[in-house]
Amino acid sequence: MEFLIDADVLYGYIDLTDWLHPYSTKFFEKAEENNYKLKTSAVVVLELAIVTKRDLPNKLFEILDTLKRLKVEILPVNEGIVELAFKFIKEDFGIFDAFHAATAKYYDLVIVGTDRKYEKIGLTKADPRDI
Amino acid sequence: MGQVTIKVPEDIDKKVAELIFDLGLAVLKRDFHRRAEILAYFEAKGWSF
Numbered sequence: 001m002e003f004l005i006d007a008d009v010l011y012g013y014i015d016l017t018d019w020l021h022p023y024s025t026k027f028f029e030k031a032e033e034n035n036y037k038l039k040t041s042a043v044v045v046l047e048l049a050i051v052t053k054r055d056l057p058n059k060l061f062e063i064l065d066t067l068k069r070l071k072v073e074i075l076p077v078n079e080g081i082v083e084l085a086f087k088f089i090k091e092d093f094g095i096f097d098a099f100h101a102a103t104a105k106y107y108d109l110v111i112v113g114t115d116r117k118y119e120k121i122g123l124t125k126a127d128p129r130d131i
Numbered sequence: 132m133g134q135v136t137i138k139v140p141e142d143i144d145k146k147v148a149e150l151i152f153d154l155g156l157a158v159l160k161r162d163f164h165r166r167a168e169i170l171a172y173f174e175a176k177g178w179s180f
Contacts, residue, residue: 008163019161047167054170095171096164115164 002037004104005072006113007047007096009128010040014052014059014066020114023128027112028070030131038072039109041081043099045074081106093117147178 012020013028031038045063052060067074077099084102093101101118104111110124118125139148150169157165173179 006163007167011163047164047171050171050174051163051167053174094164094168096167114161 002039002107002109003031003126004075004100004107004109004111005038005040005044006100006111006115007044007051008114009112010044010048010067010072011051012128013070014048014063015056020128023131027128027131031070038070039075039107040067040072041075041100041103042077043096043103047096075103075107077103078106088121091121 008020009024009027012018012024015021018024030036045067048063049060052063081099081102084105085098088098088101089095097115097117100111100113101121101123103109104118104123105121110126111118112126112128114127114129115125137148137152139145150172154166154169157163157169
């Protein structure tokens with residue numbers, strides 16, 4: 001099974017005080033045990049960097065090492081993804097969620113996150129609280 | 132949905148005040164994407180708080 005990890009799950013892993021932290025940690029442990037293929041996108045990394053810079057500035061430059069340690073591959077954004085993302089923005093998605101949804105759809109990945117919007121457009125979502 | 136009215140001093144930009152309110156709301160609602168979107172807007176504008 002291949003997954004696209006959303007920014008809230010990655011942030012929850014990085015921030016030990018975040019409400020998602022126990023769930024994110026459990027998810028990554030399970031992913032390791034079951035050899036899940038974990039991916040994320042360059043836009044997720046951007047979103048993560050923006051919030052981390054503000055809330056946990058001392059952890060900003062650890063993001064890439066953390067992704068490598070968790071064996072999360074960073075997928076590129078291309079024209080097809082941008083086209084899809086703008087379609088989702090027209091359907092009332094926020095900027096970041098639209099790009100993540102478009103990336104998951106384009107690469108046919110199960111999205112790991114807590115946002116309820118993803119299911120509305122037919123994406124398969126895995127909520128770390130239920131895993 | 133409830134409605135609140137906020138009064139800000141005249142020297143504070145109304146748009147920025149609204150965004151900061153929105154940011155607080157996003158944190159309370161645990162809406163990570165909205166929070167990131169507002170912070171990205173500040174970052175893109177070169178504003179630091």
